[in-house]
Amino acid sequence: MLQRISSKTVSAREVRPALAALQPVENATLALRVYRGLREMLMAGQVQPGQKLTLRELAGALGTSPMPVREAVQRLAVEGALEALPNRTIRVPVMTKTRFREVRRIRIALEGLAVEEATRHLRAPDFARLEKYNGEFTRGLQRRHPDLSRVFRANKELHFAVYEAAAMPVLLGAIESLWLQIGPVLYLSLRTRADYRGRSPAPDWHSRLLGALRRRDAVSARRALEGDLMSAGEQILAEGELPE
Amino acid sequence: MLQRISSKTVSAREVRPALAALQPVENATLALRVYRGLREMLMAGQVQPGQKLTLRELAGALGTSPMPVREAVQRLAVEGALEALPNRTIRVPVMTKTRFREVRRIRIALEGLAVEEATRHLRAPDFARLEKYNGEFTRGLQRRHPDLSRVFRANKELHFAVYEAAAMPVLLGAIESLWLQIGPVLYLSLRTRADYRGRSPAPDWHSRLLGALRRRDAVSARRALEGDLMSAGEQILAEGELPE
């Protein structure tokens, strides 16, 4: 969360139609690209919780000097996606069950607020996109061998499409930070399961959520979101093999 | 905001009573000390919103190289206490009225959750400390020329003593991050007012909160906190001269 503020200068493509073909050039700092790379790696669950990381090792793998890695790692540590131990070593945080439950409660508070607020902002054209994401999600789950990374992406896009509609940037940043902490565990714990089919939550919380949003029923929308987070969380707690 | 994880090794003072007089030695990195210094500066409202900062300037003032300042500033930017513009310049964020209202809503959600949870954890001896802070706060306000920094500190200590009792570390970090964003505005806007006496909130929300906590009445405790945040916020919005 909290990338650099996006540039507000008028882009040239709008001024000169002849230059419309120009792609925006990559302008980000090296540290920012390293940050995004590590972030992806974490959210995709490609590193084991508790694993120790060294700056030089990461720098070597990424082909940079340790400097930008330092910034990126430090940033992820502030967000809770990595852990800076007092020994001055860095490791992937271990998500305990109690910690998972705590994050779930915070998520219900914050994402519930976002859903309530989004109820007042969502317009008809928005729902097309929401339905599309929800379709990808449910269809992905019904496949014989679900591509979990696609399913998770659709789930994330659905949730954040709603949250962004709330138009509360600070809140959005806080929610993203929590997803970053939960992401690796979520993916890892579900990836270990052989069969995910038929486990779609008994009440289809996503559809209930979208229905409530269409009716501008903030209370029901919040309740549907709570159901979604609680039931998904119970699956993780039951089968995710979290310590403690 | 996730400092380094505190060391869990058994401190020597508990093992050998003879060494009880030993003070813990300063072990933090330079970057961490710079971070704390800047943090204090921001929370105390010693810099103007919108003011631009440069690394070399800060480093010169602090007597260090730009390096640790870089880390500290980057960290504060992640937490939202500073702003990294796309021009690669750093400035103190400007708090608009709408942004202030958004943060207030998030605070009510998070700090309300903390209060509810604290209701189940607070024990009799805890209340002595809470009453002490509350006493400092109200007495400080009744003075002819209130020392606002003392009043704010007492207020902060009271609130966080409750939040810490909730025993939810992730939640505590999120709340601290919000206070860090609000702090400078809070102090600045109130400092400009000539007279603060007699403005103590009509219903004494702090006392109501403590009373509800004693009775283990989570609902009333949350309501008291909401009243506190809302009424304090209205004062800022009315007299704080925030832009927009």
Place this chain on the structure above:
DNA sequence: CTAAGTATAATGTGATCACATATCAACCTT
């Protein structure tokens, strides 16, 4: 006189180096 272009100064970024500290193994002492 206004706006575009240009030169100079200043700033953040990234690389490299030096150093204090932590980690771990082998070794020694009791």
Place this chain on the structure above:
DNA sequence: AAGGTTGATATGTGATCACATTATACTTAG
């Protein structure tokens, strides 16, 4: 054999330097 010591290796931290980019002031064309 257990606890302590010592030495070697590796790691994060901070300083210094080089460079691309940005900001600012100045100049110049229209």
